[in-house]
Amino acid sequence: MDRPRGRPREAVLDAERITDAAYAVLRREGARGLTMRAIAARLGVAPSAIYHHLPFRAAVLAAVQERFAAGLDTSGFGTLPLREALSRWAWSYLRRLREHPELVQVIVEVPLAQTPHTSLMYQRVIAGFAAAGWPEESIIASMSVLETYIFGAALDSPSPDDVYAPRSSAQEPLLARTYAAFAASVDDQGERPRDALFRLGVESILTGLYSVWGSGRGWATAQPPRGTGE
Amino acid sequence: MDRPRGRPREAVLDAERITDAAYAVLRREGARGLTMRAIAARLGVAPSAIYHHLPFRAAVLAAVQERFAAGLDTSGFGTLPLREALSRWAWSYLRRLREHPELVQVIVEVPLAQTPHTSLMYQRVIAGFAAAGWPEESIIASMSVLETYIFGAALDSPSPDDVYAPRSSAQEPLLARTYAAFAASVDDQGERPRDALFRLGVESILTGLYSVWGSGRGWATAQPPRGTGE
DNA sequence: ACCTGAACACCGTTCAAGT
DNA sequence: ACCTGAACACCGTTCAAGT
Numbered sequence: 001m002d003r004p005r006g007r008p009r010e011a012v013l014d015a016e017r018i019t020d021a022a023y024a025v026l027r028r029e030g031a032r033g034l035t036m037r038a039i040a041a042r043l044g045v046a047p048s049a050i051y052h053h054l055p056f057r058a059a060v061l062a063a064v065q066e067r068f069a070a071g072l073d074t075s076g077f078g079t080l081p082l083r084e085a086l087s088r089w090a091w092s093y094l095r096r097l098r099e100h101p102e103l104v105q106v107i108v109e110v111p112l113a114q115t116p117h118t119s120l121m122y123q124r125v126i127a128g129f130a131a132a133g134w135p136e137e138s139i140i141a142s143m144s145v146l147e148t149y150i151f152g153a154a155l156d157s158p159s160p161d162d163v164y165a166p167r168s169s170a171q172e173p174l175l176a177r178t179y180a181a182f183a184a185s186v187d188d189q190g191e192r193p194r195d196a197l198f199r200l201g202v203e204s205i206l207t208g209l210y211s212v213w214g215s216g217r218g219w220a221t222a223q224p225p226r227g228t229g230e
Numbered sequence: 231m232d233r234p235r236g237r238p239r240e241a242v243l244d245a246e247r248i249t250d251a252a253y254a255v256l257r258r259e260g261a262r263g264l265t266m267r268a269i270a271a272r273l274g275v276a277p278s279a280i281y282h283h284l285p286f287r288a289a290v291l292a293a294v295q296e297r298f299a300a301g302l303d304t305s306g307f308g309t310l311p312l313r314e315a316l317s318r319w320a321w322s323y324l325r326r327l328r329e330h331p332e333l334v335q336v337i338v339e340v341p342l343a344q345t346p347h348t349s350l351m352y353q354r355v356i357a358g359f360a361a362a363g364w365p366e367e368s369i370i371a372s373m374s375v376l377e378t379y380i381f382g383a384a385l386d387s388p389s390p391d392d393v394y395a396p397r398s399s400a401q402e403p404l405l406a407r408t409y410a411a412f413a414a415s416v417d418d419q420g421e422r423p424r425d426a427l428f429r430l431g432v433e434s435i436l437t438g439l440y441s442v443w444g445s446g447r448g449w450a451t452a453q454p455p456r457g458t459g460e
Numbered sequence: 461a462c463c464t465g466a467a468c469a470c471c472g473t474t475c476a477a478g479t
Numbered sequence: 480a481c482c483t484g485a486a487c488a489c490c491g492t493t494c495a496a497g498t
């Protein structure tokens with residue numbers, strides 16, 4: 001800002017410091033506030049200075065997302081039974097996305113890429129499947145199904161807990177009744193609805209995957225609903 | 231454009247026509263090109279004219295998304311066995327999101343709201359569960375788990391088919407081997423990887439849900455992995 | 461009430477000018 | 480090579496002025 005006009009004797013920026021600033025801005029201002037100008041302001045630098053280190057905004061987002069992937073909990077793989085390790089991984093994944101729902105939009109904009117930390121994370125998960133004896137052709141697909149569900153669950157994070165709550169019970173009695181029954185049974189256990197849903201989702205998926213691959217039928221199990229038009 | 235300055239004798243716009251234009255712009259230009267100015271240009275109108283009918287851009291997106299929900303295939307509920315009806319609904323959901331991946335970002339920005347068509351769609355799905363005799367407290371949750379997975383799958387739509395493909399097989403032999411095994415087994419059936427994944431996901435989830443609720447254990451089935459740190 | 465046109469307060473990105 | 484500062488081509492939204 002009050003820096004002289006030419007090149008500084010020592011570099012003020014690098015990709016690391018830009019990522020730090022971006023992460024801080026993201027936490028403070030949300031995804032919409034994560035602008036090049038805001039990052040620059042936090043670094044005490046002109047916006048254009050960032051472009052000497054990262055070529056465009058998407059590269060900044062990718063760096064943020066790479067840092068996110070590094071923080072996921074893969075400690076269960078190799079130390080716990082696979083099913084519990086997967087569950088722990090899934091919950092840590094969701095928890096981190098929920099702490100910073102802004103990250104979801106970032107990841108949607110810049111899908112998880114082939115960055116070192118991300119690759120390392122996948123490798124650990126895959127090693128967990130392999131060590132548990134899963135057939136090689138089932139591993140990538142099973143991991144992907146679970147991860148896909150986690151992303152979907154994270155999408156709901158910014159929205160309120162009662163998206164399915166009907167607005168007028170008079171007009172939609174069935175929706176009202178089933179919603180009330182759901183809410184009551186969740187409340188009985190003192191669990192938040194979205195946690196109950198995620199728990200059901202993860203456990204259903206794991207149960208389903210174990211059933212599909214454990215039955216020996218594998219890819220043949222799941223037949224698409226073709227033949228019944230549109 | 232070449233309209234005189236005052237109020238026209240007959241209204242030029244309404245919410246319907248704005249939604250038409252927005253949908254057209256979305257198809258042609260993608261989510262990033264869906265600007266108020268582009269919509270206005272398509273309507274031959276000043277950007278500010280839109281604000282007389284819809285209060286902000288998010289309202290335009292909500293209208294687009296409402297139209298999307300109206301097009302989903304719920305024809306299976308009441309005519310097919312539940313499992314096939316759910317599968318048909320899921321595939322039509324995904325297919326429509328894939329045709330217009332831009333819609334995913336719109337729906338992420340403006341989560342599916344309590345609009346008439348959306349509510350109607352949910353009611354039909356719920357009625358399908360109810361008619362099949364599912365316990366009332368299981369219906370909303372089961373529908374939600376499936377829908378969450380669909381959204382997650384739709385998120386992947388804009389990205390290439392080979393996100394998990396390793397870049398260097400030398401450094402990551404396990405990743406490379408499992409990916410090759412997955413690709414080969416999918417290729418054997420002449421199926422696209424993302425279709426195979428979605429099929430596995432939907433079938434695993436349905437299998438899992440039937441197992442959880444069919445076993446009579448219900449909410450008690452799925453216990454979270456508490457007690458194990460982090 | 462419903463349109464235009466100008467304006468406000470923003471964006472991401474580029475680039476000449478400086479050291 | 481690495482910074483500043485000005486500029487370009489955009490945004491969403493507001494609002495006085497017109498009929």
